[in-house]
Amino acid sequence: xxxxxxxxxxxxxxxxxxxxxxxxxxxxxxxxxxxxxxxxxxxxxxxxxxxxxxxxxxxxxxxxxxxxxxxxxxxxxxxxxxxxxxxxxxxxxxxxxxxxxxxxxxxxxxxxxxxxxxxxxxxxxxxxxxxxxxxxxxxxxxxxxxxxxxxxxxxxxxxxxxxxxxxxxxxxxxxxxxxxxxxxxxxxxxxxxxxxxxxxxxxxxxxxxxxxxxxxxx
Numbered sequence: 001x002x003x004x005x006x007x008x009x010x011x012x013x014x015x016x017x018x019x020x021x022x023x024x025x026x027x028x029x030x031x032x033x034x035x036x037x038x039x040x041x042x043x044x045x046x047x048x049x050x051x052x053x054x055x056x057x058x059x060x061x062x063x064x065x066x067x068x069x070x071x072x073x074x075x076x077x078x079x080x081x082x083x084x085x086x087x088x089x090x091x092x093x094x095x096x097x098x099x100x101x102x103x104x105x106x107x108x109x110x111x112x113x114x115x116x117x118x119x120x121x122x123x124x125x126x127x128x129x130x131x132x133x134x135x136x137x138x139x140x141x142x143x144x145x146x147x148x149x150x151x152x153x154x155x156x157x158x159x160x161x162x163x164x165x166x167x168x169x170x171x172x173x174x175x176x177x178x179x180x181x182x183x184x185x186x187x188x189x190x191x192x193x194x195x196x197x198x199x200x201x202x203x204x205x206x207x208x209x210x211x212x213x214x215x216x217x218x
Contacts, residue, residue: 001176001177001183001184002023002024002182002184003021003022003023003183003184003185003186004022004023004024004025004055004057004163004184004186005021005022005024005025005185005186005187005188005191006025006026006027006031006165006187007025007027007031007187008025008027008031008032008034008036008044008048009031009034009035009188010035010044010047010048010051012188013025013048013051013052014051017052022052022054022191023054023183024052024054024055024056024057024081024183025048025052025055025057026057026129026163026165026185027045027048027057027058027059028059028085028109029059029061032044041058045058045075045079046078046079049078049079049080049081050079052081053081054081055083055105055107056079056081056082056083057082057083057085057107057109058078058083058084059086059109060072060084060085060086060095063087063089063091065092065094065095065098068086068091068092068094069095069098069099071084072086072099072104072106073099073102073104076099076104076105082105083105083107083127084104084105084106085107085129086107086108086109087108087109087110088108088109088110088111088112088116088119088120092108093119093120093123094123096108096120096123096124096125097124100123100124100125100126101124105126106124106126106127107126107127107128107129107163108120108123108127108129109129109131109165110131111130111131111149112130112135112140114145114148114151114152117130117153117160118152118156118158120160121153121156121158121159125160126160126161127160127162127163128160128161128163129163129164129165129185130145130162130163130165131165132145132164132166132172132176133166133172134166136168142166143175143176143179146162146164146175146176146180146181147179149162150162150180150181161182161183162181162182162183163181163184163185164181164183164185165184165185167184167186167190168190169190170190170193172184173186173194
């Protein structure tokens with residue numbers, strides 16, 4: 001399963017990328033607003049694409065199909081790594097179909113059901129982003145939705161990749177992998193929790209203590 005980092009913070013991106021922990025990036029307008037300062041969104045996306053050799057999702061803000069297509073084309077022109085992110089609405093799927101006809105990759109976001117995911121795949125989506133944590137928040141089983149999408153896509157041999165999103169903790173990541181998500185996008189805090197285990201820390205501490213007791217260098 002590919003791991004994407006859900007951030008627009010270049011320092012966080014550089015840290016994770018240099019450690020070889022990520023395969024791509026997802027962003028949204030809220031994440032951009034946190035780091036923009038005086039920089040334009042275009043400059044931010046270009047910096048991210050120069051840092052990471054993988055897909056970088058950049059979201060449109062228009063709500064009409066024509067506006068989404070126009071914004072999507074501008075985003076795609078920034079760099080070949082850009083994947084245009086559109087919402088799972090009627091206009092979003094119209095825009096998806098048009099952008100895909102122009103060989104522009106599309107990530108359809110804000111997906112909350114398997115039937116929505118089916119429609120996105122039929123519209124040519126490169127990625128579908130089911131929001132696991134937000135489904136859990138309203139009493140649904142977010143991982144079960146990811147599993148249902150996997151079953152539907154496999155049954156009909158649909159090529160859209162499942163990008164599990166809104167993952168709140170390492171268990172979400174593991175469960176997404178177990179049910180067959182192609183990708184998962186994580187905020188930095190969740191990404192680094194994947195590395196941690198108390199037995200790893202205890203083992204390292206023990207090894208270092210024994211080495212110190214040895215009293216010899218290499």
